[in-house]
Amino acid sequence: MRNLTFLFIFVTLSVSGENFNIKMVNTDSSGQIMVFDPPFLRVNVGDTVTFIPSDALHNSKSVLNLIPSTAAPWEGAMDEKITVEFNVEGIYVYQCTPHIALGMIGVIQVGNPVNLPEINENISSLESLIAINKERVKTYLSKIN
Numbered sequence: 001m002r003n004l005t006f007l008f009i010f011v012t013l014s015v016s017g018e019n020f021n022i023k024m025v026n027t028d029s030s031g032q033i034m035v036f037d038p039p040f041l042r043v044n045v046g047d048t049v050t051f052i053p054s055d056a057l058h059n060s061k062s063v064l065n066l067i068p069s070t071a072a073p074w075e076g077a078m079d080e081k082i083t084v085e086f087n088v089e090g091i092y093v094y095q096c097t098p099h100i101a102l103g104m105i106g107v108i109q110v111g112n113p114v115n116l117p118e119i120n121e122n123i124s125s126l127e128s129l130i131a132i133n134k135e136r137v138k139t140y141l142s143k144i145n
């Protein structure tokens with residue numbers, strides 16, 4: 001009976017997804033300013049990501065046409081801690097709305113990068129909004145595998 005209880009707990013933990021944290025900060029440990037930490041994250045389908053407002057005046061919002069077509073978009077309010085569940089495989093690009101011009105964006109890879117062609121096709125609309133730290137777009141996308 002005792003063994004069955006342990007087995008039940010193990011199975012329950014295995015089917016529920018893992019949670020990851022992404023901090024929204026003014027400066028990260030490498031000196032990048034207005035940045036998501038970490039800015040690139042790979043998770044599995046069913047995992048969740050919590051965006052934590054470690055510093056003030058940031059938010060997390062998925063970018064139109066830069067997430068899988070069947071995935072639900074999200075938009076956190078300013079200074080809001082939100083948790084997003086990723087149930088659709090693919091690449092998700094998100095932004096901090098007040099700091100988009102400073103290149104405050106992030107990329108989450110969920111499972112395989114099945115929508116990478118669409119991301120590459122649509123990324124220029126986001127790049128055009130970024131004034132400084134433009135290289136972050138290519139740096140983050142280069143981590144997709």
Ligand SMILES: [Cu+2]
Nearest residue numbers: 058096099104
């Ligand atoms: Cu910000």
